[in-house]
Amino acid sequence: MTKKRELPLLPLRGILVFPYMVIHLDVGRERSMAAIDEAMLRDRMILLAAQKETDIDSPTVADIYTVGTIAEVKQLLKLPGGTMRVLVEGIARGKIKEFLAEEPFFQVRVEEYAEGPGPMTPDLEALTRGVTDQFEEYAKLGKKVPSEAVGAVLAVEEPGRLADIVASHLNLKVAEKQVVLEALDVEERLERLTEFIMREIEILELERRIGLRVRKQMEKAQKEYYLREQIKAIQKELGEKDERQAEADELREKVAKAKLPKEVEEKALKEIERLEKMPPASAEGTVVRTYLDWLLVLPWNKATRDKTDLIRAEEILNEDHYGLQKVKERILEFLAIRKLTPKMKSPILCFVGPPGVGKTSLAKSVARALERKFVRMSLGGVRDEAEIRGHRRTYIGALPGRVIQGLRTAGTRNPVYLFDEIDKMTMDFRGDPSSALLEVLDPEQNNTFSDHYLEVPFDLSHTLFILTANTMHTIPRPLLDRMEVISLSGYTEDEKVHIAQRYLVPKQLKAHGLNSEILSIDRNILLKLVQGYTRESGVRNLEREVASLCRKVATRWVKKEWEPHVLNEEDLEEMLGAPRYHVQLAAREPEVGAATGLAYTEVGGDILTIEVTPLPGKGNLTLTGKLGDVMKESAQAGWTFVRAHAAELGIPEDFYDKVDLHIHVPEGAIPKDGPSAGITMAAAMASALSKRAVRCDLAMTGEITLRGNVLPIGGLKEKVLAAHRSGIKVILVPEENRKDLEEVPENVREAIEFHFVSRMEEVLELALLPVRTDGYEVPLAPLFAPGVLPVPAPAGDQPVSKPL
Known part of the structure; x- marks a missing residue:
């Protein structure tokens, strides 16, 4: 049954009133108090509707639910401060059809829904009984509904009224209660209410189970504590002391103070319980004690704070190292990003370069710039996987791997960890240490690094790993994929002299008890020292030679045979002997069959003269000079190219049936290999067969293909130097x-003319001189007349020559 009426509206915040519900309301907003006053002037009837959002102080029409409760104001009490306390009783549901006014209060036209007793269908009776039973269970579990209220609810027989009273007692949100209020059909209302009661019962059951579990744990802990205290009291009265118990208590106290990760703490406590049950003289007890010592001493949560002052870091790097600009830039980039995102995963840097260029000392400078601890582990010759992951505790004398040992030495979990000489790591039947290193170096895995000895994961993601290697080709590919490779090529002569002046000479003078007044070495002498007494990419031998000079001067100074002065060239040769190395200079004049190539060795770059001599024969190719397989294949490819382009070079097409070629690379005792001599060999062969000399001031490097393409090479900087x-x-x-x-x-680039070639034809055009030039004669006596090759003579005739 419905009827329409006009009523003032009171918006409610955080509360909802059902029909048949009597409640006190505190009213303080001006429009709300005006609505109450209007209701008191009329018939005391008012519509109570809830706001959709409780934090809105001045609601609009859109902020108020359209279904509310028509209520009668039973009592009004004005409180100090200008607020009201109102006692209201819900009468019936009301649906807002129209808002008539918003000021000075909400005036609405409402359609009232009055519920009367209706027929009790089987479905309705089943729903009513279900709601009654569930409400009883809810009241027992929650213990927040008074027993009198439960009795009053159970006494209600009308289904609609029962639903409203039960909903008012449930701990529901306003939006959920609104769903029940808006259900005008009684059967639908009971279904909605059943869903809410069942959900609340499940939540209460879960809270009860959690509470029981927590209480049992607390009771167990209290019981154990009480029993331990009793044991201590009894032992104290008897004057006895259980050593095992005292040791276990001491270890538990250490575990509590160490603040270990939860998984580690559980493992430690479990091992302490095992230790308690072991006989005092048990051999396994020693193993457990050692294991507990390792767990307690490792820096699970200890970390140093990074010093991310870029200006200071740059000063430290420049102070410790000369040159190496790209390397320094990469380190400063890492520090800058570290400052912006402190939780960034640390990169895995790999310094690759010849010996003595400062790879290890650069890692120390990084640690000094960051103010982190520094740990170094040499991987040269490591072939046992247990060196990385440790031994299992079942072995006698088992220990963690050297990675974990290094962290214990550092005392922090975020040191700068240097893996030295990773390219010299090997493998055998004891495992593959390079595969074990994958877990250490992979940023996606190393936050749960598992050492065989510890048996609990350790977080290595905060550690900055730096690796060093002399060459890249011996580093396993999966390992190389996880690194950021930074190449440190050798130093130029100018850089070596600067390094000696700034670092090596002052260091060695101090180490030998000398000073710059007793011994002074100027730039020219240092350059002589670099050129004549060292042959390397780095500065290690240079430092040894400077130390040798200091020792000899110190000896003479003590004998009073040395007068302080600037070291000269005569002093240098007297102390160190004649220069041991001579720079191989380019040929003074062009030669036929001799081309200058560029080589990349472990000690830097070098030039390589390739000599080719044609001989009467049957097209055989002889290679000497201790050449490797790759270099021999390059010679074969060059030989094929020359044969394929004989006509363009002015060489008879059938020359290979009458001529043998002997290719020789001087310094035959030194092994040589690599593809970058391909175009040099081809040019030398073309020169020898065409009798065209190669420019003496020109050198070349590049790999050749059968079709004459020139492919790229490595080590260009060292070769150019x-x-x-x-x-x-x-x-x-x-x-x-x-x-x-x-x-x-830059100074080297300006002094040399570079030609970039992509085809062998371009190489020959730039490198080979004409057969004859004005004023030029072939310096070596040719085997044959210029421009001709021998051919077999006809029977009975003298040998003849055939022009090229």
Whole structure:
């Protein structure tokens, strides 16, 4: 049954009133108090509707639910401060059909829904009984509904009224109660209410189970504590002391103070319980004690704070190292990003370069710049996986791996950890240590690094790993994939002299008890020392030679045979002997069959003269000079190219049936290998067969294919530096290596003319001179007349020559 009426509206915040519900309301807003006053002037009837959002102080029409409760104001009490306390009783549901006014209060036209007793269908009776039973269970579990209220609810027989009273007693949100209020159909209302009661019962059951579990744990802990205290009291009265118990208590106290991760703490407590049950003289007890010592001493949560002052870090790097600009830039980039995102995963840096270029000392400088602890582990010759992951505790004398040992030494979980000489790691039947290192170095895995000895994960993601290697090709590919490779090529002569002046000489003078007044070494002498007494990419031998000079001067100073002065060239040769090395200079004049190539060795770059001599024969190719397989294959490829292009070079097409070629690379005792001599060999063969000399001021490097393409090579900077030292003025470089030229020092780039080639024809055009030039004669006596090759003579005739 419905009827329409006009009523003032009171918006409710955080509360909802059902029909048949009597409640006190505190009213303080002006429009709400005006609505109460209007209701008192009329018939005391008012509509109570809930707000959708409780934090809105001045609600609009859209902020109020359209279904509310028509209520009668039973009592009004004005409180100090201008507020009211109103006692209201819900009468019936009311649905807002129209808002008539919003000021000075909400005036609405309401359609009233009055519920009377209706027929009790079987479905309705089943729903009513279900709600009654569930409410009883809810009251027992929650213990928040008074027993009198439960009795009053159970006494209600009308289904609609029962639903409203039960909903008012449930701990529901306003939006959920609104769902029940808006259900005008009694059967639908009971269904909605059943869903809410069942959910609340499940939550109460879960709270009860959690409470029981917590209470049992507390009771167990209290019981154990009480029993232990009793044991202590009894032992004290008897004057006895259980050593095992005292040791276990001491270990438990250490575990509590160490603040270990939860998993580690559980493991430690479990091992302490095992230790308690062991006989005092048990051998396994020693194993458990050692294991507990390791767990307690490792820096699970100890970390140093990074010093991310970029200016200071740059000063430290420049103070410790000369040059190496790209390396320093990468380290400063890491520090800058570390400052912006402290939780960034640390990169895995790998310094690759020849010996003595400062890889290890650079890692120490990084640690000093960050103010982190520094740990070094040499991997040279490591072939046992247990060196990385440790031994299992079942072995006698088992210990954690060296990674964990290094962290114990550092005392922090975020040191700078240097793995030295990773390219010299090997493997055998004891396992593959490089595969074990994958877990250490992979940023996706090392936050749960598992050591066989510890048997609990350790977080290595905060550690900054730096690796060093001399060459990259011996590093396993999966390991290399996880690293950021930074190449440290060798130093130029100028850089070596600067390093000696700034670092090596002052260091060695101090180490030998001398000073700059007793011994002074100027730049020219240091340059002589670099050129004549050392042959390396780094500065390690240079430091040894400086130390040797200091020792000899110190001896003479003590004998009073040395007068302080600037060291001169005569002193240098007297102390160190004649220069041991001579820079291989380029040829003074062009030669037929001799081309200058560029090589990349472990001690830097060098120039390589490739000699080719044609001999009467049957097309055989002889290679000498201790060449490797790759170099031999390059010679075969060059030989094929020359044969394929004989006509263009002015060589008879059938020359290979009458001529043998002997290719020799001087310094035969030194092994040589690599593809970058391909175009040099081809040029030398073309020169020897066509009798066209190769320019003496030109050097070349590049790999050749059968079709005559020139492929890129590595180590361009070192090769160019070697060419510069040797007086080369022109260098032929593969086109694809153009981008690598920026690594070459600017003063060297300006002194050399570079030609970038992509085809062998371009190489020959630039490298070979004409057969005859004005004023030029072939310096070596040719085997045959210029421009001709021997051919078999006809029967009975003298040998004849055939022009090329």
